[in-house]
Amino acid sequence: MSAASPSLDHAADLAAFVDASPSSFHAAAEVASRLEQAGFVRLAEGEAWPSAAGGRFVVVRDGAVIAWVAPASATAATGVRIFGAHSDSPGFKLKPKPTTGRLGWLQAGVEIYGGPLLNSWLDRELRLAGRLVLDDGTMALAATGPLLRLPQLAIHLDREANDHLALHKQAQTQPVWGLGEADSADLLGELASAAGVDASRIRGYDIVTADAARGAVFGRDDVFFAAGRLDDLASVHAGVVALERAAGSGDAEHIAMLAVFDHEEVGSATRSGAAGPFLADVLERVWLSLGADREEQLRSLGSSWCASSDVGHSVHPNYPDKHDPVVQPVLGSGPILKINANQRYATDAEGAAAWNAWCQAAGVSTQEFVSNNAVPCGSTIGPITATRLGIRTVDVGIPILSMHSARELAGVSDLWDLTRVAEAFFSA
The missing domain is CATH 3.40.630.10 (Zn peptidases)
Structure with missing residues (x-):
């Protein structure tokens, strides 16, 4: 081509x-x-x-x-x-009180939107994107750069993972986005910064995850497009x-x-x-x-x-x-x-x-x-x-x-x- x-x-x-x-x-x-x-x-x-x-x-x-x-x-x-x-x-959408975490990890509280192939979201850099509604009723679009990741469990800790990989839809789908304690961080603040607004003005939001990698052409004779x-x-x-x-x-x-x-x-x-x-x-x-x-x-x-x-x-x-x-x-x-x-x-x-x-x-x-x-x-x-x-x-x-x-x-x-x-x- x-x-x-x-x-x-x-x-x-x-x-x-x-x-x-x-x-x-x-x-x-x-x-x-x-x-x-x-x-x-x-x-x-x-x-x-x-x-x-x-x-x-x-x-x-x-x-x-x-x-x-x-x-x-x-x-x-x-x-x-x-x-x-x-x-x-299909993908993931932020829940209320989305700043979560444990054991020194910051995580995002998400719920599943639609019918995604859950395993395909593992080990990818993810963005957050959507709308913020502010205290005066105005809407601001927000989109971060690469911010989150759903890290897969190492094969050494689950020797049969290749035989039965199945993710628990609550316990194993909460991505990490930083290190520290949840009460010292603010995920909505990251979105507010991306949108150029004051986080204290946010009164509602509809925020989803998206793959951070750009679409690419590849394959013999450039026949494929992935995104x-x-x-x-x-x-x-x-x-x-x-x-x-x-x-x-x-x-x-x-x-x-x-x-x-x-x-x-x-x-x-x-x-x-x-x-x-x-x-x-x-x-x-x-x-x-x-x-x-x-x-x-x-x-x-x-x-x-x-x-x-x-x-x-x-x-x-x-x-x-x-x-x-x-x-x-x-x-x-x-x-x-x-x-x-x-x-x-x-x-x-x-x-x-x-x-x-x-x-x-x-x-x-x-x-x-x-x-x-x-x-x-x-x-x-x-x-x-x-x-x-x-x-x-x-x-x-x-x-x-x-x-x-x-x-x-x-x-x-x-x-x-x-x-x-x-x-x-x-x-x-």
Whole structure:
């Protein structure tokens, strides 16, 4: 692969995006920053929204952001193309009274967020990141550098560790971050210092862990990309890049929209999750700004699409029995169409046909994903969005290995190809 290839340039930009997005709140802020630099206008929920053509976005409700491009030809019955993704990832979240420790070690009190591969968090330098809410109600984003580590027990002290490694979710998942006694230290003070605020003003916080290592390209011919939070920042990044390109590509026949939700890893049932009202509220306000009545809004939904983009499983060379014996997507062979008979994914025949048409328009190969019948299938925001809005929805994404690890593995070309399909989805 050429050092000047678009896919490698895209991977380098994704590495910068992930590094700037160690929490869902940082991811939403990074999306906003990039869109503002591209000429999009920030809107607030408490203000009237203009009907003029162009790019708009609203950041609100935790780590969620919705952005769109309204063409000059938009009317009260114009449909929408929604590219959906999520900003959160499995890991650990700070508990109340987070400064803990014993035996001369300072530790962080954390609880498990979502379904991480716990062992993957061992022996890595970790960051803390998220939001601090201050005594006047304002919010400050905070992100430390490498600060914590979950040190593994030496093999000399557990000779069977390679046979039965299993972490106790309370006793063995509290990372160290210094030496001393807990009553002489303040973990929130470290975060306040990183945010440039007075620790005594902190009244609330949502803080998570993130891998401190930057994303990297490696492997023969630079085919692999590894980073934390690829589930689902790979899709968020693809959607941002594609929306920026769509904004400058001319007058489309529909409204192009990027919807990034929080809390997917814990069920989406929050005000900023896909099961909440955020997307429906934004859509209604966009159509109202175009003069749409209720009938015209429903007509618009009937001509709209949602492409729910999240990662899926690549076939694993060491565990082939965990995959379908015939349908076996692999890194580097294109984005995936996710299918499940029990509607854990929202894809149906109509969605499959549409996805293949968008891939063809982008000049991108695609693969299918379906679970082994004996292995439970996960889900994502697609079925939730389809249920809430009644909108035609297709579940897609990229294949990865090490899903829910602290550091996940993707194919460099797949990341670029997903962005190209997203652009075709917005523009075709």
